[in-house]
Amino acid sequence: MKTHYLLLIGSLFLLTASYHLLSTATTEKVLFEEDFNSYADSSNLPACWWSEGSKAVRIEKGRLRADANLDDNGEDYGTSTVWLDRTFSGNLSIEFDAHVVASEGDKNNINFFLLFSDPSGASLRQTRDGRADGQYGKYHKLNGYVITFLANGDPDKARFRFRDDPGFNLLQEEFTYECRQNKTYYIVITKKGNRITYAVDGIVCLDKIDDAANPEHKSGILGFRTWHTDLWWDNIKVTGL
16 A cells, blocks of 8 residues: 555656646747858848948858957948847847957957837837947937946956946946957846846856836847957847746
């Protein structure tokens, strides 16, 4: 009798564990994935992407490369924003690799625009001409979160900043980890409700519940941004949680 009882308890435990694993697996869905390997080296971006600022943006060696380093290698602005023309909403995980090729003065600027939209309701692609030079201030009139990962002259201690637009409101700032040239960093951004985390190589560098400034940004598009830096991004994956 005792043996049967133990077997029953064991079976219930296995069923509960299996259900938990199944429910976890079915609540995560890959919404977008791109490794850029299917495109030949070209100055043209895929149809769902466009850029503002530097014209030195291209697919190169299976990566998305943007050069805004102003070292006469084809860039015409010291800024670059590359938009993914897909609207995302809800709880999300966003993963990608980022690698600084060169940056005068070790600025090593890796920016990210999360869930951006135009307060007027127009699509950002429709209003792109007004931001052709990619100047930073023009984005601060839009809706969305700005997350910055940079060396700021000191690659041994990275600077992380989390801001809210419109208004460029500072929500969190941390000095930790590193931000070096010629090193590939694996970045994961998660948004669950109004809590947002930013992790580099498995280290959580920002963790903020957005309860200030503007209402929570619940939907919008994603932008890959840099300043006075030549870098590439790769292996982009967006998962609904």
